[in-house]
Amino acid sequence: MNWRRIALISVPYFWLLGLFLVPFFIVLKISLSDIALAIPPYTPTLELSEGWSGLRDLVAQLDFENFAFLADDDLYWKSYLSSVQIAFISTFICLLIGFPIAYGMANAPTEWQPTLMLLVILPFWTSFLIRVYSLIGLLSQEGMINQFLMWIGIINEPLMILNTNWAVYIGIVYTYCPFMILPIYATLIKLDASLLEAAEDLGCSRTEAFWRITIPLSKAGIIAGCFLVFIPALGEFVIPSLLGGSGTLMIGKVLFEEFFANRDWPVASAVAVILLLILIIPIVMYQRNEQKMMEADT
Amino acid sequence: MLKMKTGVILAAAVATAQAGWAEEVRVYNWSDYIDEDLLTKFEEETGYELIYDVFDSNEVLETKLLAGGSGYDVVVPSGTFLQRQITAGAFQPLDASMLENTGNLWDVVQARTETYDPGGAYSINYMWGTTGIGVNVDKVTELLGEDAPIASLDLIFDPANMEKLAECGVHFLDAPSEIIPAALQYIGEDPDSKDEDVLAKAEPILTAVRPYVQKYHSSEYISALANGDICVAFGWSGDILQSRDRAWEADNGVEVAYNAPSEGALMWFDQMAIPVDAPNPAGAHAFLDFIMNAENMAAASNYVYYANGNVASQPLLEEDVIGDPAIYPDAETLETLYTTTPYDARAQRFVTRMWTRIKSGT
Numbered sequence: 001m002n003w004r005r006i007a008l009i010s011v012p013y014f015w016l017l018g019l020f021l022v023p024f025f026i027v028l029k030i031s032l033s034d035i036a037l038a039i040p041p042y043t044p045t046l047e048l049s050e051g052w053s054g055l056r057d058l059v060a061q062l063d064f065e066n067f068a069f070l071a072d073d074d075l076y077w078k079s080y081l082s083s084v085q086i087a088f089i090s091t092f093i094c095l096l097i098g099f100p101i102a103y104g105m106a107n108a109p110t111e112w113q114p115t116l117m118l119l120v121i122l123p124f125w126t127s128f129l130i131r132v133y134s135l136i137g138l139l140s141q142e143g144m145i146n147q148f149l150m151w152i153g154i155i156n157e158p159l160m161i162l163n164t165n166w167a168v169y170i171g172i173v174y175t176y177c178p179f180m181i182l183p184i185y186a187t188l189i190k191l192d193a194s195l196l197e198a199a200e201d202l203g204c205s206r207t208e209a210f211w212r213i214t215i216p217l218s219k220a221g222i223i224a225g226c227f228l229v230f231i232p233a234l235g236e237f238v239i240p241s242l243l244g245g246s247g248t249l250m251i252g253k254v255l256f257e258e259f260f261a262n263r264d265w266p267v268a269s270a271v272a273v274i275l276l277l278i279l280i281i282p283i284v285m286y287q288r289n290e291q292k293m294m295e296a297d298t
Numbered sequence: 299m300l301k302m303k304t305g306v307i308l309a310a311a312v313a314t315a316q317a318g319w320a321e322e323v324r325v326y327n328w329s330d331y332i333d334e335d336l337l338t339k340f341e342e343e344t345g346y347e348l349i350y351d352v353f354d355s356n357e358v359l360e361t362k363l364l365a366g367g368s369g370y371d372v373v374v375p376s377g378t379f380l381q382r383q384i385t386a387g388a389f390q391p392l393d394a395s396m397l398e399n400t401g402n403l404w405d406v407v408q409a410r411t412e413t414y415d416p417g418g419a420y421s422i423n424y425m426w427g428t429t430g431i432g433v434n435v436d437k438v439t440e441l442l443g444e445d446a447p448i449a450s451l452d453l454i455f456d457p458a459n460m461e462k463l464a465e466c467g468v469h470f471l472d473a474p475s476e477i478i479p480a481a482l483q484y485i486g487e488d489p490d491s492k493d494e495d496v497l498a499k500a501e502p503i504l505t506a507v508r509p510y511v512q513k514y515h516s517s518e519y520i521s522a523l524a525n526g527d528i529c530v531a532f533g534w535s536g537d538i539l540q541s542r543d544r545a546w547e548a549d550n551g552v553e554v555a556y557n558a559p560s561e562g563a564l565m566w567f568d569q570m571a572i573p574v575d576a577p578n579p580a581g582a583h584a585f586l587d588f589i590m591n592a593e594n595m596a597a598a599s600n601y602v603y604y605a606n607g608n609v610a611s612q613p614l615l616e617e618d619v620i621g622d623p624a625i626y627p628d629a630e631t632l633e634t635l636y637t638t639t640p641y642d643a644r645a646q647r648f649v650t651r652m653w654t655r656i657k658s659g660t
């Protein structure tokens with residue numbers, strides 16, 4: 001391998017090392033520390049001047065107490081579970097909405113496609129926070145949705161949507177749907193239409209061809225879309241805190257409480273480390289699976 | 299050669315950045331807490347550029363301070379938080395030689411803030427107030443009758459009253475360190491208790507009224523009360539008085555009244571202090587001195603309806619500020635007010651956990 005190639009490959013690795021692994025180890029280290037009333041609010045801290053012995057002392061003072069604490073209190077696993085549930089259901093709804101949109105876009109006349117694409121991306125030109133705030137205006141009891149429903153007479157008194165889990169689902173699905181649509185659209189647009197023609201020639205009905213050819217061939221896009229929605233939704237903080245009620249349990253809110261209300265950085269870091277593990281396990285499993293399939297193919 | 303050039307440019311860039319930095323004074327204060335004309339006045343008088351940011355919770359401020367490098371020159375924590383942050387080494391001692399107006403401070407308030415900051419070594423009092431009950435008078439008397447206990451904790455801690463009030467909307471502060479002492483005071487326990495057994499007694503009181511609380515939030519109630527969206531708020535005195543004023547200005551027929559609960563109310567103090575790593579300590583002292591000027595302090599109080607710790611400003615206060623017992627309580631009410639001290643880490647965790655349980659049922 002020549003050095004140019006090595007240099008090229010090292011760029012993503014440096015990115016990963018500097019912006020993921022190093023911060024991760026810092027967080028891991030804090031999660032094994034103890035809370036302290038100081039700047040920064042945990043102990044021990046690394047004294048670079050003491051060199052190796054300082055590092056040894058530091059490691060000797062670390063322990064898993066905070067993780068044991070998380071296991072003791074049902075708040076944490078309930079929040080993880082409820083986050084997984086909210087993220088999972090939102091991802092599923094995004095898929096149900098996103099796939100038909102992507103399918104429609106891919107099958108639209110070619111000259112329309114750039115415009116359709118632009119329409120999907122357009123909301124990103126507005127700040128995420130503003131989009132979530134504007135949902136408050138739509139969903140509140142005096143909001144447009146309630147006003148409209150009352151005006152056409154479906155309901156007699158305003159529905160309580162804002163400050164419930166419903167609003168959280170609406171917020172997540174609305175914000176993250178483009179992340180589902182784009183990768184699916186990317187795979188569908190590359191799909192060879194002659195395969196579908198061949199299937200029909202061979203006696204396949206259109207629906208059958210859809211299930212046996214379109215879906216399997218767009219699997220990569222579907223999975224990518226699901227990951228892109230599920231992962232940020234799982235740790236989401238802004239949407240549940242602005243749209244959700246006080247009964248909405250999500251791990252992002254728990255993290256915020258640990259950092260800001262308890263000032264307990266070590267426990268907050270432990271919560272974050274576990275969140276990362278929850279995310280990494282399915283991703284690694286998926287990667288393994290893909291690799292095996294690729295090896296089987298070749 | 300190229301390397302050297304970049305080095306020089308970098309150094310120059312850093313130097314100019316630092317020079318630019320020194321001319322700025324960065325202040326981090328509570329939201330809706332100053333007459334904004336004062337900000338321009340400060341810039342005109344001192345030549346500093348003022349950068350003014352706001353927060354609505356002590357917790358957010360404390361996290362920024364303890365993380366270090368907050369970049370602020372002046373911050374405004376409440377007394378209990380200040381005390382803990384002093385212990386953590388978050389502030390620098392004030393330089394008396396740079397403050398000319400300290401003589402204006404009010405000894406009555408200083409005697410009380412002594413607990414948090416002995417000798418006022420690190421902070422000056424900005425404003426103080428009580429935590430109490432704001433009501434939309436018409437709606438509450440409509441639901442509970444003419445003799446509604448609007449000046450009693452019964453209004454917000456008795457489920458029978460709250461059940462009726464839920465119809466028109468009740469907000470509580472999202473601040474356990476304010477609500478839990480009030481609940482303890484209500485049942486005759488020590489509001490400043492750090493004992494878990496005592497603290498736990500607040501939980502059933504708060505859980506019982508939980509279903510009738512529309513929202514726990516520490517700033518939204520100002521406009522919600524003024525607009526008539528809610529009819530009761532358990533919040534900070536000046537905020538509720540601001541909302542009274544906004545309703546009055548909007549002339550929307552909403553009449554807001556504030557009362558410190560007759561059972562006794564929490565008295566709190568917001569103190570201005572200078573972070574230990576403040577980029578511009580000289581500018582920070584200039585701001586503190588500017589605030590301690592009697593005329594400026596009076597303008598701030600006249601604007602936000604909070605009492606201040608500045609005795610020299612009192613002749614300059616408007617009658618509806620200095621003469622209003624909701625802002626400057628009379629001697630009798632002053633007797634019933636209580637103060638609290640900071641929770642240690644263990645009690646803090648206990649309180650936060652309880653608060654989460656009260657709010658979310660888990």
